[in-house]
Amino acid sequence: MIKRTKVASAINLAIVASITSGAFVTSSAFAAEEKAKVERIEVTGSRIQRQDMETASPVTVIDAAAIKAEGFTSVDQMLQVQTSMAGAAVGSSTNNGADGVAQVDLRGMGSQRTLVLLNGRRMVNSGSGADSAVDLNSIPVAMIARVEILKDGASAVYGSDAIAGVVNIITKKDFEGFQLDFNGSGTDKGDGESGDVSALYGFNTEGGNYTFGAAYADRRGVIQSDRSWTKPGSSSFVPNGAFLGTELDENGDPVFDKKGNKVQEMKTLQGQEWGAMENGYDFTKDSWYQTPSKRYSLFANMTQELGNDIVFSGDVVYTKRKSDQQLAPQPADIMLNVCGGVSGLPCITLDDAMINGGIEADETGRVNYRRRTNDVGPRVYEQDTDTYRVSGDLAGTLDIHTGMNWDVSYTYGKNKASTSVANSINATKMQQSVYANSDAWFNGQSLTQDIIDDISYFEQANGGNEQHTVAGVLNGELFDLSAGAVGFAIGAEYRRESGYYNPDPVVVAGDSTASQQQPTDGSYDVISFYQEVSVPFSEKLTGEFALRFDDYSTFGKATTWKIGLTYVATDDLMLRTVAATGFRAPSVSELYGGNTGSFDYLDDPWKQEQDPQIEVNYVSDDQLKPEESESYTAGLVYSPSYIDGMSVTLDYWRFKVKDAIAREDVQAGMKSCFAGDTVACDKFGIKYDENDTSIPKPGMLDGLTSKLKNVGSQDTSGIDFNLAYNFEALGLDWKINNDTTYLLNFEQDGEDYTSSIDGNFGAYAKIRNNFSIQAGQGDWSVMYFNRYISSMDDTYTDYDVDDNPFAAVRTADSILYHNISGTYHINDMTTVSLGVKNFTDEKPVTVSNGSDGGTVPEVYDTIGRTIYGGVTVKF
Numbered sequence: 001m002i003k004r005t006k007v008a009s010a011i012n013l014a015i016v017a018s019i020t021s022g023a024f025v026t027s028s029a030f031a032a033e034e035k036a037k038v039e040r041i042e043v044t045g046s047r048i049q050r051q052d053m054e055t056a057s058p059v060t061v062i063d064a065a066a067i068k069a070e071g072f073t074s075v076d077q078m079l080q081v082q083t084s085m086a087g088a089a090v091g092s093s094t095n096n097g098a099d100g101v102a103q104v105d106l107r108g109m110g111s112q113r114t115l116v117l118l119n120g121r122r123m124v125n126s127g128s129g130a131d132s133a134v135d136l137n138s139i140p141v142a143m144i145a146r147v148e149i150l151k152d153g154a155s156a157v158y159g160s161d162a163i164a165g166v167v168n169i170i171t172k173k174d175f176e177g178f179q180l181d182f183n184g185s186g187t188d189k190g191d192g193e194s195g196d197v198s199a200l201y202g203f204n205t206e207g208g209n210y211t212f213g214a215a216y217a218d219r220r221g222v223i224q225s226d227r228s229w230t231k232p233g234s235s236s237f238v239p240n241g242a243f244l245g246t247e248l249d250e251n252g253d254p255v256f257d258k259k260g261n262k263v264q265e266m267k268t269l270q271g272q273e274w275g276a277m278e279n280g281y282d283f284t285k286d287s288w289y290q291t292p293s294k295r296y297s298l299f300a301n302m303t304q305e306l307g308n309d310i311v312f313s314g315d316v317v318y319t320k321r322k323s324d325q326q327l328a329p330q331p332a333d334i335m336l337n338v339c340g341g342v343s344g345l346p347c348i349t350l351d352d353a354m355i356n357g358g359i360e361a362d363e364t365g366r367v368n369y370r371r372r373t374n375d376v377g378p379r380v381y382e383q384d385t386d387t388y389r390v391s392g393d394l395a396g397t398l399d400i401h402t403g404m405n406w407d408v409s410y411t412y413g414k415n416k417a418s419t420s421v422a423n424s425i426n427a428t429k430m431q432q433s434v435y436a437n438s439d440a441w442f443n444g445q446s447l448t449q450d451i452i453d454d455i456s457y458f459e460q461a462n463g464g465n466e467q468h469t470v471a472g473v474l475n476g477e478l479f480d481l482s483a484g485a486v487g488f489a490i491g492a493e494y495r496r497e498s499g500y501y502n503p504d505p506v507v508v509a510g511d512s513t514a515s516q517q518q519p520t521d522g523s524y525d526v527i528s529f530y531q532e533v534s535v536p537f538s539e540k541l542t543g544e545f546a547l548r549f550d551d552y553s554t555f556g557k558a559t560t561w562k563i564g565l566t567y568v569a570t571d572d573l574m575l576r577t578v579a580a581t582g583f584r585a586p587s588v589s590e591l592y593g594g595n596t597g598s599f600d601y602l603d604d605p606w607k608q609e610q611d612p613q614i615e616v617n618y619v620s621d622d623q624l625k626p627e628e629s630e631s632y633t634a635g636l637v638y639s640p641s642y643i644d645g646m647s648v649t650l651d652y653w654r655f656k657v658k659d660a661i662a663r664e665d666v667q668a669g670m671k672s673c674f675a676g677d678t679v680a681c682d683k684f685g686i687k688y689d690e691n692d693t694s695i696p697k698p699g700m701l702d703g704l705t706s707k708l709k710n711v712g713s714q715d716t717s718g719i720d721f722n723l724a725y726n727f728e729a730l731g732l733d734w735k736i737n738n739d740t741t742y743l744l745n746f747e748q749d750g751e752d753y754t755s756s757i758d759g760n761f762g763a764y765a766k767i768r769n770n771f772s773i774q775a776g777q778g779d780w781s782v783m784y785f786n787r788y789i790s791s792m793d794d795t796y797t798d799y800d801v802d803d804n805p806f807a808a809v810r811t812a813d814s815i816l817y818h819n820i821s822g823t824y825h826i827n828d829m830t831t832v833s834l835g836v837k838n839f840t841d842e843k844p845v846t847v848s849n850g851s852d853g854g855t856v857p858e859v860y861d862t863i864g865r866t867i868y869g870g871v872t873v874k875f
Contacts, residue, residue, distance in 0.1 A: 043055055043059075044059055044117075044120070044148040044150050044166060044168040045057045045059065045150045045152060045154055045157060045166065046157060046489070046532060046534075046544070046546075047157060047473055047475060047489035047491060047530070047532055048475050048487045048488065048489045048532050048534050049405055049475055049476075049487075049489075055544065055564065055566070055576075056544055056564030056565055056566050056576040056577060056578045056633075057150055057151075057152040057154075057564065057576075057578055057633070058150075058151045058152065058576075058633060058635065058649070058651050058653075058720065059148055059149065059150050059151070060082065060084070060148070060149040060151065061146055061147070061148050061149075062078065062146060062147045062148075062149070063145070063146045064144055064145055064146065064172075067141060067144065067147075068183075068833060068870060069783060069821050069823070069833070069835070070785070070819065070821070070835070070837070071183075071185055071821070071835050071837060071866070071868035071870075072141065073141060073183060073185070073194055073196050073217060073219070074091075074092065074102060074136065074137060074141060074217070075102070075104075075136040075137075075139050075141060075144070075147070075169070076089065076091040076092070076102030076103065076104065076136045076137070077091065077092065078141075078147070079104045079136070079147075079149075079167065080104070080105075080858070081770070081787055082149065082739075082770075083720070083739050083740060083741035083768040083769065083770055084106060084107060084149065084151055084165075084720065084741055085104070085105055085106060085107075085108070085768075086105065086107055086108025086743070086746070086762065086763065086764050086765070086768075087105040087108030087109070087110070087761065087762035087763070087764070088105070088761070088762025088763060088851070088856055088858035088859055089102075089103045089104055089105035089111055089762075089858060090102065090103055090111075090858065091103070091136075091858060092219065092290055092291055092293070093289060093290060093291070093857035093858055093862060094291070094857065094858060095287050095288045095289070095291055095325045095326070095327070095852055095857075096287075096325070096327060096851070096852060098325075099127055099128040099323075099325075099381070099383050099417075099419060100137070100291065100293060100321060100323030100324075100325065100381075100383045100385075101126070101127040101128075101131070101133075101135040101136075101137065102135060102136040102137050103133050103134070103135070103136060104116065104134075104136060104167055105762075106149070106151070106164040106165045106167070107151075107164045107165070107653075107655060107716055107718075108716070108746060108762065108763075108764055109163065109164040109655065109657070109714055109716065110164075111132075111133040112132045112133050112161065112584065112587065113161065113163040113164045113584055113627075113657075114133075114161070114162075114163075114164050114165055114166070114167060115154070115158055115160075115161040115162040115165075115166045115167070116133075116134040116136070116166075116167050116169070117158070117166060117167070117168040117169065118139065118168075118169050118171070118315070118317070118389065118391075119168075119169070119170060119171055119315055119391065120168060121391055121409065121411045121469065121471075122158075122411065122413075122467065122469060122495070123138070123139070123169075123389060123413065124387065124389055124413025124414065124415055124465055124466070124467040125415070125465045125467070125497075125499070125587075126138050126385065126387045126415035126417075126465060127385070127415070127417065127463075127465075128383060128385070128417045128419050128461070128463050128501065129417055129461075129462065129463010129464050129465070129499060129500055129501030129502075129520070130463055130465065130499035130500055130501045130520040130521075130522075130587075130588050130589040130592075130593065131415070131465055131499065131587075131589070132587035132588075132589055132590065135321075135385070135387070135415075137293070137295060137319065137321050137323075138317070138319045138321070138385075138387035138389075138415070139169055139317065139319070140198070140213075140215040140217070140295065140297035140299065140317070140319060141196070141198075141215070141217075142181060142196070142198030142200065142213055142215040142297070142299075143171045143172055143213050143215070143297070143299040143317065144169055144170070144171060144172070145170045145171055145172045145173070146170050147167065147168070147169050147170070148166075148167075148168040148170065149165065149166070149167055149168075150165050150166040150167075150168065151165045151633075151651075151653065151720065152165055152578055152580065152631060152633055152653075153165070153562075153578075153580040153581070153582040153629060153630075153631030153655065154166050154562075154580070154582070155548065155560040155580070155581065155582030155583055155629070156530070156546040156547060156548045156560040156561050156562035156580055156581070156582070157530065157532070157546055157548070157562065159493070159495075159526070159528055159530075159548065159550055160526075160550070160558075160583060160584050160585040160626070161584055161585075162582060163582045163583070163584050163627065163629045163631075163655065163657060164655060171299065171301055171315060171317075172200065172202075172211060172213070172301065173209065173211060173301045173303065174202070174204075174209045174211070174303070175200060175201075175202030175209070175211040176202050176203060176204055176209070177201075177202065177874060177875055178199070178200070178201045178874070178875040179199070179200040179201075179872065179873065179874045179875070180197070180198070180199055180200075180872070180873045181196075181197065181198045181199075181200075181870065181871070181872050181873075182195075182196075182197050182870060182871045182872075183195065183196050183197075183868070183869070183870035184196075184868065184869060184870070185866050185867065185868035185869070186866065186867060186868075187222070187863050187864050187865060187866050187867075188841070188864070188865045188866075188867060189226065189227075189864060191220065191221075191222050191223075191226065191863075192220060192221070192222040192290050192863045192866065193219075193220045194217070194218065194219040194220065195217070195218050196215060196216060196217035196218070197215070197216055198213060198214065198215035198216070199213060199214050199215075200212070200213045201213070205304070207304060207305030208302065208303055208304035208305060209301075209302065209303050210300070210301075210302045211300065211301045211302070212299075212300045213297075213298070213299045213300070214297065214298050214299075215295070215296075215297040215299075216294075216295070216296055216297075217293075217294065217295040217297075218293075218294050219290065219291075219292055219293050219294075220290075220292055221288045221289075221290055221291055221292040221324070221326070222288060222289040222290040222862075222863045223284075223285070223286075223287070223288060223289070224284040224285075224287045224288065224289050224852070224853045224862075225282070225284040225285040227289065227853075227862065227863075227864065229843040229844065230284050230853050230854065231284075231846075231853075231854045232282040232284060233280070233281070233282050233283040233284045233287075233328075234279070234280030234281070234282070235280045235281045235283055235328075235331065235372070235611060236266040236277060236280055236281075236370060236611055237281055237331035237332070237333070237370045237371065237372040237611070238266075238268055238277065238280065238281045238370075238371070238372050239281065239329075239371070239372045239373075239374040239375075240268060240269050240371075240444050241268070241269065241369060241370065241371040241441060241442065242266040242267055242268040242269075242277055242369070242370050242371070243266070243267045243274065243354065243359045243367050243368065243369055243370075244264055244265075244266060244267070244367065244368040244370075245264065245265065245266075245267040245274070245354075245357060245358040245359035245360065245367075246262045246263070246264055246358040246359075246360060247262075247263040247264065247265050247276065247358060248357075248358045252356065254358070257803050258802050258803055259694070259695070259803075261695065261696055264608070265277065266370065267354075267357050267358060267359050269442065269443075269444040273353050273356075273357060274353055274354050274356075274357030274358075274359055275357055281328070281372050283327070283328035284853060285328075286326055286327060286328040286329070286378040287326060287327055287328065287852065287853070288325060288326055289852075289853060289857060289862040289863055290862075290863050291323060291324060291325050292323065292324045293321060293322065293323035293324065294321070294322045294323075295319060295320070295321050295322075296319070296320045297317065297318065297319045297320075298316075298317070298318045299315070299316060299317040299318070300315065300316045301313075301314070301315045302314055302315075308396070309396050309397045310394060310395070310396040311394075311395050311396065312392070312393070312394055313392075313393045313395070314390070314391055314392040314393060315389075315390075315391050316389070316390050316391075317387075317388075317389045318386070318387070318388050318389075319386075319387050320384070320385070320386050321383065321384075321385045321387075322382070322383070322384050323382070323383045323385075324380065324381060324382055324383075325380075325381040326378055326379065326380050326381070327378065327379045327381070328372065328378060328379070329372050329373045329374045329375075329376055329377060329378050329379065329423065330372075330373045330376065330379055330423065330424060330425040330513050330514070331370065331371075331372055331373075331513070332370065332371050332372075332373055332425050332427060332430055332513045333368070333369075333370050333513065334368075334369055334370075334427055334430060334431050334434070334513075335366045335367070335368055335369075335699075336348050336366060336367050336368075336369050336431065336434060336435075337365060337366055338350060338361040338365055338366060338367055346432070346435035347435070348367075348434065348435065348438050349438070350367070362698035362699075363697075363698055364698060364699070366698075369434065371441075373423075373425055373455075373456075375446050375447040375451075375452055376423045376425065376447075376452050376455070376456045377422070377423040378423060379421055379422065379423055379424065380421070380422040380423065381419070381420070381421050382419065382420050382421075382422070383417060383418070383419045384417065384418045384419075385415065385416070385417040385418075386415070386416050386417075387413075387414070387415045388412075388413065388414045388415075389411070389412070389413040389414075390411070390412050390413075391409060391410070391411040391412075392409065392410055392411075393407060393408070393409040394407070394408050394409070395407045395408075398474075398476075400476070401476065401477060401478075401479075402476065402477045402485070403476060403477075404474060404475065404476030404477075405474070405475050405476055406472070406473070406474050407471075407472065407473045407474075407475075408471070408472045409469075409470070409471050409472075410468075410469070410470050410471075411467070411468075411469040411471075412467070412468055412469075413465075413466070413467040414464065414465070414466050414467070415464050415465040415466075416462070416463075416464035417462065417463050417464060418460070418461075418462050419460070419461045419462070419463075420458060420459060420460045420461070421458075421459040421514075422458055422459075423456055424456065424457050424458070424459040424504075424506070424512060424513070424514065425455055425456055425457075425512065425513040426455055426456070426457055426506055426511050426512060426513075427511055427512060427513040428511040429454055429455045429511070430455040430513070433451055433454055433455055437451060457506060459504040459506065459507065459512070459514075460504050461501065461502055461503045461504050461507075462501075462502050463499070463500055463501035463502060463520075464499065464500060465497070465498070465499045465588075466496075466497070466498045466499070467495065467496070467497055467498075468494075468495065468496045469493065469494070469495045469496075470493070470494045470495075471491065471492070471493040471494075472491055472492055472493075473489055473490070473491030474489070474490050474491065475487070475488060475489035475490070475532075476488065478533075481535070481536055481537075482538075483536035483537065483538045483539050484536035484539075485536070486533065486534065486535050486536070487533070487534040488531070488532065488533050488534070489530075489531065489532040490530070490531045490532075491529070491530055491531075492527075492528065492529050492530075493526075493527070493528040493529075493530075494525070494526070494527050494528075495525065495526050495528070496523065496524075496525040496526075497523060497524055497525070497587075497588060498522070498523030498524075498588065499520065499521075499522065499523070499587075499588035499589065500519070500520060500521040500522075501519060501520040501521075501589075501593075501594075502519050503517040503518070503519060503594075514597075515596065515597020515598060515599065515615055515617075516595070516596075516597050516617075517594060517595070517596045517597060518594025518595045518596070519594050520588070520589055520592055520593045520594050520620075521592060522588045522591055522592030522622075523588065524552060524553045524554045524585075524588070524591070525552075525553050526550055526551065526552045526553070526585070527550070527551045528548060528549065528550045528551070529548070529549045530546065530547065530548040530549070531546070531547055531548075532544070532545065532546045532547075533545045533546075539568075540567055540568045540569070541565065541566070541567050541568075542565070542566045542567075543563070543564070543565055544562070544563070544564035544565070544566075544578075545561075545562070545563055545564075546561060546562040546580075547559070547560075547561050547562075548560045548561070550583075550585075552585055552626075554585070554586065554591060554622075555585070555586070555624070555625050555626055558583045558585075558626055560580070560581045560582055560583060561580065561581055562578065562579070562580035562581075563578070563579050563580070564576070564577065564578040564579075565577050565578075571641065572638060572639055572640055572641050573636060573637070573638050573639075574636065574637045574638075575634075575635075575636050576633075576634070576635055576636070576637070576651075577632075577633060577634040577635070578631070578632070578633045578634075579630075579631070579632050580630070580631050580632075581628070581629065581630055581631075582628070582629040582630075582631060583626045583627060583628050583629065584626060584627040584629075584661075585626050586624040586625075586626065586661055589620065590620055590621070590624055590661055590708055591620060591621070591622045591624060592620060592622060593618075593620035594620070595617055595618065595619055595620075596617070596618045597615050597616070597617055597618070598615070598616050598617075598618050599613040599614065599615050599616075600613065600614060600615075600616050600666065600760070601613055601759060601760055601849060601851075602614045602616075602666060602667055602670065603667065603670075603797040603805060604670070604701065605670060605671060605674035605694070605805055606674065606694070606695075606696035606700065606701075607696070607803075608696045608698075608700065608701065609701060612849075614701055614704065615702075615704065616666055616704045616705065616706050617685075617703070617704065617705045617706070618663065618706055618708075619705060619706070619707045619708065620708050621707065621708045621709065624661055624708060624709075624710060625659060625710050626659070627657055627658070627659055627660045627661055627710070627712075628657070628658050628659050629655060629656060629657045629658070630655075630656045631653070631654065631655045631656075632653070632654045633651055633652065633653045633654075634651070634652050635649065635650050635651030635652060635720075636648075636649070636650050636651075637649050638650075643725075644727075645725055645726040645727045646723070646724070646725045646726075647723075647724050647725075648721075648722065648723050648724075649720070649721070649722045650719070650720070650721050650722075651719065651720045651721075652717070652718075652719050653717060653718060653719075653720065654715075654716070654717035655714065655715075655716050655717070656713075656714065656715050657712070657713060657714040657715075658713050659710040659711075659712075659713075660710070660711075660712030660713055660714060660749075661708055661709075661710060661712065662708070662709065662711055662712025662749060663706040663707065663708055663709075664683070664684070664706055664707055664709060664711060665749060666684055666704055666706050669681075669683060669684035669686070670684065670686065670701075673686045673688060673693055674693060674694050675693075675694075676693050676694070677693075678690075678693060681693060684704055684705055684706070685703035685704055685705040686700055686701060686703075686704065687699065687700040687701075687702075687703065688700060711749075712748070712749050713747070713748065713749055713750070714746075714747065714748050715745065715746075715747045715748075716743070716745060716746040716747070717743075717744045717745045718741055718742055718743045718744050718745075719741070719742045719744065720739075720740070720741050720742075721738075721739075721740040721741075721742070722737070722738065722739050722740070723736070723737065723738045724736070724737050725737075731777065732775045732776065732777050733775070733776050733777060734773070734774065734775050735772075735773070735774040736772070736773050736774075737770075737771070737772050737773075738769070738770070738771045738772075739769070739770045739771075740767065740768070740769045740770075741767070741768045741769075742766065742767055743755070743764060743765065743766050743767070743768075746764045748761075754766070755790070755791075755792050755793055756792050756793045756794075756795065757792040757793070757794055757812050757847055757856060757859065758794075758795065758847070758849050758856075759847060759849045759850045759851030759852075759856055760849070760851070762856060762858060762859060763789070763792060763856060763859040764792070765789045765790045765791075765792055766790045766792075767788065767789075767790040768787075768788065768789055768790070769787070769788040770785065770786070770787050770788075771785060771786050771788075772784065772785035772786075773785075776823075779824060779825040779826075780822070780823065780824045780825070781822065781823050782820070782821070782822040782823075783820065783821050783822070784818070784819070784820050785819050785820075785821075786816055786817060786818050786819065787816070787817045787819070788814070788815070788816045788817075789814060789815050789859070789860075790814045791811050791812060791813050791814040792811075792812045793809050793810075793811065793812070794809065794810045794811065794812040794847055794848050794849075795807050795808070795809050795848075795849075796808055796809075796810070796848035796849055810848065812845045812846070812847055813845050815842055815844075815845055815860065816842070817837070817838050817840075817842055817861060818838070818839040818840050819835065819836065819837045819838070819839060820835060820836050820839055821833060821834065821835030821836075822834055822835065828874070829873055829874050829875065830871065830872070830873050830874075831871070831872045832869070832870070832871050832872075833869060833870045833871075833872075834867075834868070834869040835867075835868050835869070836865065836866070836867050836868075837861075837865070837866045837868065838861050838864060838865050838866060839865065840865075841864050841865040842861065843864075844856075844857070844860035844861060844862045845860050
């Protein structure tokens with residue numbers, strides 16, 4: 001008989017609590033049932049099939065009931081509220097630059113460093129093309145039985161990308177009957193409506209089960225300016241157009257700064273005079289807080305015994321996503337030749353009003369003209385993506401020793417996407433139009449339809465990803481020791497990854513007002529061998545050892561290992577620890593990506609740029625090497641015998657990454673160049689005055705370049721704590737859960753981001769806490785849960801009395817979100833649920849350098865109080 005210790009009971013309790021209450025509980029896994037014969041199963045984080053699920057690695061388990069209880073309609077929403085998440089993973093609240101994808105960012109180490117599995121096998125990367133991470137939108141919530149989050153480095157088991165951990169999504173299997181689910185939500189402001197409907201049908205056969213499902217989800221948008229807390233945006237790209245000119249004093253003379261340089265600002269048309277721009281353009285009226293999307297999904301699972309102890313299983317999932325984002329009309333930024341300054345070229349004439357307003361040609365004989373093309377209309381981004389994934393598996397047993405299990409599988413994944421941008425502007429045609437129709441552009445009136453049709457175009461692009469994986473594994477028991485059998489797993493795997501992205505020809509040619517971009521196309525393959533061994537050194541001490549060898553067609557070979565120990569100190573207390581190495585192979589886009597322009601939020605020390613977003617040319621490198629990592633966890637599982645139904649887990653963790661694939665820090669390069677480092681100036685493509693690099697030059701930042709190199713690093717550590725307590729009182733069944741992550745340190749590329757927030761890199765709060773309490777009896781239950789994010793440092797650029805920039809810090813306040821929900825089983829067929837998220841309608845925290853709307857929407861709730869509900873009908 002397998003003995004169930006108090007610790008094993010605690011682990012089981014924690015898992016059950018997380019599933020039934022909707023709280024998210026850290027645990028090592030399910031305990032063994034108290035019977036002599038128990039089916040061997042595979043646990044996330046190990047290939048060894050075992051009777052119990054007690055391992056050295058911490059795992060969080062989230063059940064379908066927990067997902068429904070909090071009203072999550074997508075996988076990314078559910079994952080991003082976990083305390084183990086940090087940074088700012090893109091999702092439904094990302095309006096600019098994400099192309100509608102949704103990702104997970106475990107420990108804030110980057111979505112590319114968290115491996116996503118579906119039923120224990122890799123999911124194909126997906127998005128707009130040549131993507132480096134999985135789009136979680138491709139996995140419908142309706143098919144999920146549970147989600148297991150392995151918060152440990154797992155490259156020795158799964159290979160590349162598992163540096164920060166693993167998210168394993170387990171689908172519904174062995175379902176019998178027919179079930180319909182209807183869910184809907186909306187804000188109390190009358191917008192942001194979301195709804196989904198799904199159907200699930202399953203039946204058993206002799207020795208098998210077949211489960212089929214379909215789902216549809218529709219999410220509506222929320223405009224930023226529709227929220228009272230949104231501060232109006234300000235941009236120097238205004239609808240009537242503006243020139244960069246010299247600031248004039250009350251006498252009409254140029255204003256100089258303390259270094260003797262002319263102070264420049266944007267000059268706009270006011271009546272018939274050109275003057276200083278008082279108020280910038282408010283772009284929040286055209287931008288989303290919650291982006292619209294529609295998803296259509298079909299999925300199936302099957303298991304069938306074929307005889308002779310052979311079982312065939314498989315799963316299929318297909319998802320079509322149609323998503324939208326919207327931004328303010330295209331900001332057009334062009335340089336125009338001034339007549340008299342450059343001979344033989346098209347030019348414009350500066351009239352007296354312009355000259356008297358402080359507009360003059362620069363040393364190259366040109367002026368900078370900017371215009372917000374409102375006449376054309378807002379930029380509407382659309383994506384139409386299709387993601388397929390098919391996996392088949394043959395498994396059986398061999399009559400060797402006590403019996404060994406073999407498994408051979410093939411998995412195919414494909415993603416293809418068509419993307420478009422309506423109302424894009426052809427900068428080349430716009431420049432030609434300005435030369436040919438100067439009066440129409442500078443008279444302060446709307447553009448004619450002929451001009452609009454001439455300069456605008458419908459931007460189109462396409463891309464995709466493809467993955468083939470063939471794998472085989474043999475596992476079982478090698479021999480017996482006095483404390484038990486030595487388990488093992490040995491396997492091999494072949495995987496091929498490819499991706500491509502084809503931008504619109506206008507963008508490739510560099511004629512668009514958007515950044516120029518070159519096509520991406522490439523592939524690689526990898527052959528892997530791995531082995532694991534589980535050794536019971538004594539009845540109390542068990543060791544877990546893993547070793548993996550990978551051979552890539554790109555950079556060559558990589559070897560990783562893992563050592564884990566569990567020690568049952570008493571019936572109440574288990575200690576656990578894991579040390580491991582890991583790696584991440586460079587992706588297709590990092591190796592073969594075409595040069596791409598990106599408008600990054602940067603501080604200009606020379607104060608030449610009128611907007612915080614400055615164009616930077618991103619360059620890839622086909623000679624990149626893999627990232628390497630070390631991880632360490634140590635913790636305990638404690639279930640006090642004097643408090644029945646309680647369990648506590650406590651884990652310390654640390655992850656270190658070296659040779660990280662990162663872009664060279666443009667901001668740091670600009671500061672170094674400004675301070676006199678000419679090597680930094682040349683490295684980042686900054687044009688500078690050879691006598692004094694702090695002297696501004698026209699167009700000095702036009703050629704900013706950021707290359708991908710193995711120059712980055714990460715070092716992060718923290719403590720995870722969980723308390724689960726199930727008890728009976730006052731005639732009710734109670735469940736209490738508290739999940740806390742305390743961040744000790746997060747450093748990246750030598751910068752300390754601990755307890756800080758920024759629109760570029762997201763948030764690294766010291767404390768994240770999820771708490772829930774549930775009470776119920778019979779057919780009903782109610783739950784209150786809250787989510788806490790501690791205050792953080794908000795760093796921004798200020799200027800001293802000599803106009804020199806320096807880093808200033810303000811505090812981004814802590815925030816506590818309150819949610820309530822209830823469930824009632826009307827009868828055996830029908831269950832209804834109702835809930836409110838952000839019950840007190842907390843406003844998002846203001847962030848100086850926020851990514852959108854003056855905050856970071858990926859971190860804070862920007863749509864406000866949301867009411868949701870659902871009905872489940874089973875037949």
